[in-house]
Amino acid sequence: MWKGLLALGKVLEPLGAITSGSQFLEPDGLFPNHIPNPEDKTAMKAITKAVLDNKADLGIIFDTDVDRSAAVDSSGREFNRNRLIALMSAIILEEHPGTTIVTDSVTSDGLTTFIEKELGGKHHRFKRGYKNVIDEAIRLNSVGEEAHLAIETSGHGALKENHWLDDGAYLMVKLLNKLASARTSGLGSGSKVLTDMVEGLEEPAVAVELRLKIDQNHSDLKGGSFRDYGEAVLKQLENTVESNPKLLKAPVNYEGVRVSGYGGWFLLRLSLHDPVLPLNIEAPSNEDAVKLAHDVLNAVKEFTALDTSALTKFVGA
Numbered sequence: 128m129w130k131g132l133l134a135l136g137k138v139l140e141p142l143g144a145i146t147s148g149s150q151f152l153e154p155d156g157l158f159p160n161h162i163p164n165p166e167d168k169t170a171m172k173a174i175t176k177a178v179l180d181n182k183a184d185l186g187i188i189f190d191t192d193v194d195r196s197a198a199v200d201s202s203g204r205e206f207n208r209n210r211l212i213a214l215m216s217a218i219i220l221e222e223h224p225g226t227t228i229v230t231d232s233v234t235s236d237g238l239t240t241f242i243e244k245e246l247g248g249k250h251h252r253f254k255r256g257y258k259n260v261i262d263e264a265i266r267l268n269s270v271g272e273e274a275h276l277a278i279e280t281s282g283h284g285a286l287k288e289n290h291w292l293d294d295g296a297y298l299m300v301k302l303l304n305k306l307a308s309a310r311t312s313g314l315g316s317g318s319k320v321l322t323d324m325v326e327g328l329e330e331p332a333v334a335v336e337l338r339l340k341i342d343q344n345h346s347d348l349k350g351g352s353f354r355d356y357g358e359a360v361l362k363q364l365e366n367t368v369e370s371n372p373k374l375l376k377a378p379v380n381y382e383g384v385r386v387s388g389y390g391g392w393f394l395l396r397l398s399l400h401d402p403v404l405p406l407n408i409e410a411p412s413n414e415d416a417v418k419l420a421h422d423v424l425n426a427v428k429e430f431t432a433l434d435t436s437a438l439t440k441f442v443g444a
């Protein structure tokens with residue numbers, strides 16, 4: 128948070144920005160206001176409210192060490208998760224036409240269509256983890272595929288021009304540059320220029336993440352590791368998907384099991400750090416999301432060390 132203060136004092140105010148509506152600037156390790164995470168709904172609600180209450184042009188939110196960020200436009204629309212990636216892709220693809228955008232694995236199908244069909248770039252959906260996406264972008268460049276942006280739905284992002292530093296503040300500076308140049312070239316003030324850049328992005332009606340815990344002390348692990356157990360769950364799901372004509376496994380996928388069906392998709396994968404299988408589902412309606420969840424539940428329900436209660440609740444809802 129102190130870096131956020133630094134950004135306000137050293138960058139925004141000398142540039143003439145009015146920052147008086149800013150909030151929660153006092154560092155407090157107990158995080159009394161909300162979880163310091165730009166993916167968190169309460170955090171985004173707080174910044175959105177501040178933007179609307181203060182009639183601000185733009186809201187900017189960071190995590191504590193400023194490597195994750197998100198923004199809010201003057202109408203209260205969020206630039207986080209897929210929308211932030213879409214916006215950053217639009218900016219980077221103006222500067223580097225045709226370049227590859229590297230993202231994490233939980234990005235939406237709509238984002239791929241937007242990057243490839245609307246912006247003329249290439250979407251390389253890789254693995255979760257900021258280090259994974261950055262290393263992959265560096266690797267692509269080293270084998271002759273140009274990539275300038277590596278970014279996660281978590282709000283972590285890195286640019287080639289910024290030496291691949293995982294730097295949420297730099298992403299926000301790119302947005303501010305865009306605002307400033309739009310104003311100078313008479314394209315109007317305020318954040319509309321940014322909002323217009325993501326206009327063609329299709330967003331799902333339903334997007335959920337359910338995190339299914341593996342009980343490491345459960346006898347069903349038979350003394351094995353939670354990773355082995357998680358892999359067995361994924362294998363079982365993969366086999367079930369292959370025998371279900373309504374489901375289609377993603378032809379290119381770098382982690383977990385990603386599947387399309389009922390107009391939406393799901394991804395079940397192992398968490399990077401925890402004994403957890405995060406399940407992301409996106410669908411055009413709640414009914415379709417429940418159908419996808421149902422198919423996952425049916426495939427994994429025999430794994431007794433896996434806590435499927437969140438999934439059962441979602442299916443029953």
Ligand SMILES: O=P(O)(O)OC[C@H]1O[C@H](O)[C@H](O)[C@@H](O)[C@@H]1O
Pocket residue numbers: 255256257258279281283397398399400401405
């Ligand atoms: O795999 P998960 O449990 O969802 O966690 C994934 C996240 O882990 C850490 O927080 C990393 O810094 C992020 O880059 C990553 O996205």
